[in-house]
Amino acid sequence: MDDASRAVAKLTRERWEANAEYWVKVIRERRDRYRTELTDQAVLDAIGPCKGLRILDAGCGEGYLARALAAQGADVVGIDASQGLIDAAQDGPADEEPPGGPAGSVSFARASVDAMPVADQDFDLVVCNHLFSHLHDPSGAIHEFGRVLRSGGRLVILTLHPCFYIEDTEHGATGSVPAAQYFAARGVDQRFQVDGLESPSMITSWLRPLEFYSGTLRDAGFVIADLREPHPTAEQVENDPWWREGFPTAMFMLLVAERR
């Protein structure tokens, strides 16, 4: 990592410490409809049955996804750069054990995803739920995921869609990205606005073109197995102005890559 990326990573960490309490509220009160009605299920569908899998939740935040996967019988390790969020994850509510089977396990540690205290080839699956747009240069993290996954293991990435995500406006957050900006690593500075709640700290979301992902994944020993674009159904768009006016197309993309 060069000096500029190190400085941005430090700033990102500080901003997330400032936003930790806000984030716990947004997630635990289920205030973010985009997740609860769309992307959470898309990520779970991409992961599929996970009983007995060893899973790394990279950039786990307050840990809701790690807990949900553990409740399905996975052994999950959550890693996040924010101490405030890791503290919240460690004190988090226990999800219900599914009927007819013992739950797996879940533990959390504070670390950066580009240098994790984890043995080589220790995991069957790495999931990055809303992480990548917070990494100024994700190349180091992608190589690190290649190191900790066993051969045949999967990397599941849900991140902002580089073609459609634009600066959040009163009228929504999807539109056409100007062609001249598409190939640059563009940063969008803004506070989160979720269900009327504004984050205390500004955050920069980084967007990169699709060829960044295909090239970096290939160089780190991955093969792309799937690309999905979770988007609202025609009924949601027709019947609900929240989807129709704010998010009629895909704001996120979901990549699944396999470690060779």
Ligand SMILES: C[S@@+](CC[C@H](N)C(=O)[O-])C[C@H]1O[C@@H](n2cnc3c(N)ncnc32)[C@H](O)[C@@H]1O
């Ligand atoms: C939008 S939040 C997503 C958190 C969680 N996955 C969720 O969906 O609620 C982005 C997370 O990335 C974490 N993060 C940012 N840079 C990181 C890094 N270099 N290493 C580990 N976590 C990082 C932040 O602390 C924050 O928890």
